[in-house]
Amino acid sequence: MSAPVQLRGVTRRYGDTVALDDVDLDLEAGSLTGLLGPNGAGKSTLVNLVSGLRRPDHGTVRLFGGDPRDAANRVALGTTPQQTGLPDTLRVGEIVRFVGAHFPDPVPAGELLERFGLSGLWRRQAGGLSGGQKRRLALALAFAGRPRLVLLDEPTTGLDVEGRRALWDAVRAFHQDGGTVLLTTHYLDEIETLAERVVVLAGGRIRADGDVDAVRGAVRAGRVSFRTTVAVPDLPGVEHAGRDGDRVVLHTTDPDALVRALVRHDVPFTDLGVARASLEDAFLTLTGGTR
Amino acid sequence: MSSITAAHARYLVLEQLRIPVAVLSTALFPALTLVFFVLPFDWGSDPVQVTRSVAQLALFGVLSGFLFTFGVGVADDREKPWDPYLRTLPAPASARVVGRLAVGALFALLGMLPVIVLGALFTPATVAPARLPLTVAALLVGGLPFLFGGLAIGYSLPTKAALPVTQLAFFPMAFGGGLLLPPEIFPSWLARATEVLPTRGARDLLLWALGGSAPSGLAVGAFVVWTAGLALLVGWAYRRDEGRRFR
Numbered sequence: 283m284s285a286p287v288q289l290r291g292v293t294r295r296y297g298d299t300v301a302l303d304d305v306d307l308d309l310e311a312g313s314l315t316g317l318l319g320p321n322g323a324g325k326s327t328l329v330n331l332v333s334g335l336r337r338p339d340h341g342t343v344r345l346f347g348g349d350p351r352d353a354a355n356r357v358a359l360g361t362t363p364q365q366t367g368l369p370d371t372l373r374v375g376e377i378v379r380f381v382g383a384h385f386p387d388p389v390p391a392g393e394l395l396e397r398f399g400l401s402g403l404w405r406r407q408a409g410g411l412s413g414g415q416k417r418r419l420a421l422a423l424a425f426a427g428r429p430r431l432v433l434l435d436e437p438t439t440g441l442d443v444e445g446r447r448a449l450w451d452a453v454r455a456f457h458q459d460g461g462t463v464l465l466t467t468h469y470l471d472e473i474e475t476l477a478e479r480v481v482v483l484a485g486g487r488i489r490a491d492g493d494v495d496a497v498r499g500a501v502r503a504g505r506v507s508f509r510t511t512v513a514v515p516d517l518p519g520v521e522h523a524g525r526d527g528d529r530v531v532l533h534t535t536d537p538d539a540l541v542r543a544l545v546r547h548d549v550p551f552t553d554l555g556v557a558r559a560s561l562e563d564a565f566l567t568l569t570g571g572t573r
Numbered sequence: 574m575s576s577i578t579a580a581h582a583r584y585l586v587l588e589q590l591r592i593p594v595a596v597l598s599t600a601l602f603p604a605l606t607l608v609f610f611v612l613p614f615d616w617g618s619d620p621v622q623v624t625r626s627v628a629q630l631a632l633f634g635v636l637s638g639f640l641f642t643f644g645v646g647v648a649d650d651r652e653k654p655w656d657p658y659l660r661t662l663p664a665p666a667s668a669r670v671v672g673r674l675a676v677g678a679l680f681a682l683l684g685m686l687p688v689i690v691l692g693a694l695f696t697p698a699t700v701a702p703a704r705l706p707l708t709v710a711a712l713l714v715g716g717l718p719f720l721f722g723g724l725a726i727g728y729s730l731p732t733k734a735a736l737p738v739t740q741l742a743f744f745p746m747a748f749g750g751g752l753l754l755p756p757e758i759f760p761s762w763l764a765r766a767t768e769v770l771p772t773r774g775a776r777d778l779l780l781w782a783l784g785g786s787a788p789s790g791l792a793v794g795a796f797v798v799w800t801a802g803l804a805l806l807v808g809w810a811y812r813r814d815e816g817r818r819f820r
Contacts, residue, residue, distance in 0.1 A: 333661040353665040361661040367654030371591035372584070383580035384662045407591075423658075 316477030360429030370409030385427030504537035581672030603634025647727025715775030
């Protein structure tokens, strides 16, 4: 069986702006991939190409081996509407049934609502739901047709802690049953918690691709932080220095050497912290610090 | 109708019904036009003429309903964030368009009903019962180019452009087609020239259904060309549409 998603040499422009520049990407069946990138990196364009909303200028996009712009090829695809996009005047049950009618074997509406903590809201109009409830309904719709691939574009933006946990559980359960997930998010901890594979996109190109540790390792950097009241001298191996009041953060390839240098230079520091690069550090380095 | 088409039709009807005032205006606009343009005049003993006037106003209602509901309505829907989501569902273009057609026809019938009732009760207009189904069919068929025209506008333009374009198209079409003044009082060159308008073909077909003279070959030919051309344009505009565009 062909991979759920296959991009070959995909380029997409909007006027003079190049949103995606000659991108190759395969998502294997059953994989859980996080797509990271600063605003304007091309994440949404990539998701829109896979869901058939847009056409590439060059290259090919394949969804389960077919053109995503043909409706029949989207039958195993689940996506979410934006939270603000639900039709306000329709009732929750009507929306779920409407979406379910597009699929050969939809999840019964009652079961779907219960799974996303929306039981009892069957007769409420979507416009009358709270922000969190709208978000959960939008997410539930992605799973209404028993999809094999789910595209989640910033799924937890606007969710409370409980809502995020519920979503993570739903994504994990779906993944354990063999489902394929492509997730974009601004929350790096979400990628660290959920994703097996991270693809970092910046300026329309893929900058890094691998498991979370590999991407983090791509920047073999550490972070040394401390408090001091004096000016910090020039130290060897510091790639980037940041200061906020008496709080100093130094980025370096060799934290051990840097700490020895601090002591040698007699810098009066307190509250010393040494950390290996977080995914966020890797992300900032890979994307040139624009977030 | 496939189940997906039925789901879309049901969805569109529900959405309309939840805004009762919109339903009311669709249902009453043609009737109100009748109240102002036909009822106050003394038609005396000319039931043929008044029947034609009533029928033309019913067509006027269908024309305005189709052009505005589909032109402005579709453009507006495309700008809502719900629309891109719908486009990711496995519904073929035909299901969405046919669903819209069915609902458009339903609401057009709703707008015709008060016109027919008022016309029958308060004017000498009469239609032989045997001709009534044919007349209603002629009204719906006559509305097709405006339905496709509305959809073509809706799928090609943003709301802010769709509204003026629809208005610009609407008046010359209604007037030139003889829906407001009968073409018999036009100068003869104008009466001939307006036969190429789809409104004129629709009107002539309608009067024929009511027992008038057959429309000219030019009027029928032009009507068919408009309908087919606009239907093709809808298909093209829908395929090409990628939702809202920014540059």
